[in-house]
Amino acid sequence: xxxxxxxxxxEHISRYEFYDAxxxxxxxxxxxxxxxxxxxxxxxxxxxxxxxxDVPEIFMKVFEAFDQGEYTHRNDSSQIDPRIVYTIPLLxxxxxxxx
Numbered sequence: 001x002x003x004x005x006x007x008x009x010x011e012h013i014s015r016y017e018f019y020d021a022x023x024x025x026x027x028x029x030x031x032x033x034x035x036x037x038x039x040x041x042x043x044x045x046x047x048x049x050x051x052x053x054d055v056p057e058i059f060m061k062v063f064e065a066f067d068q069g070e071y072t073h074r075n076d077s078s079q080i081d082p083r084i085v086y087t088i089p090l091l092x093x094x095x096x097x098x099x
Contacts (some may be wrong), residue, residue, distance in 0.1 A: 004050055016056040022047055023062035024098055027091045037083050041066040058097050065090030 008018050026043055029035030044063045051059065069087030072078060076085070 002050075015051075015054075019047065019051055020056045020058040020098070023056075023059040024095070027062045027065070027094055031088070031091055031095070037066070037069060037087065041070060058094055061094035061097060062091065065094060 004015060004018060008015055011018075013021075023044065026035060026040040030037060030040045044059075044066050047059070048055070048063055055063075065087050068090060069083035072080070072082060073086070076082070
């Protein structure tokens with residue numbers, strides 16, 4: 001049994017709930033300015049490796065939001081910050097998926 005499975009069993013939550021809760025915490029923290037981009041991006045990149053093949057929707061949206069902030073997009077000027085232009089709106093969109 002993995003550590004994540006054991007944690008979920010002890011907390012009476014599903015793996016989906018665990019990963020979505022982690023993702024929502026990172027998204028909220030980044031949006032409210034308490035967690036910086038590099039920490040959040042690093043965490044979702046680590047977590048995606050643990051998710052295996054069945055990725056929850058909210059987690060995937062948050063992962064993709066931070067992924068889009070990692071690089072300058074084609075046809076964007078070097079003055080455009082992808083973290084502001086892509087990550088922030090995508091995180092806000094992901095937050096709307098949570099009731």
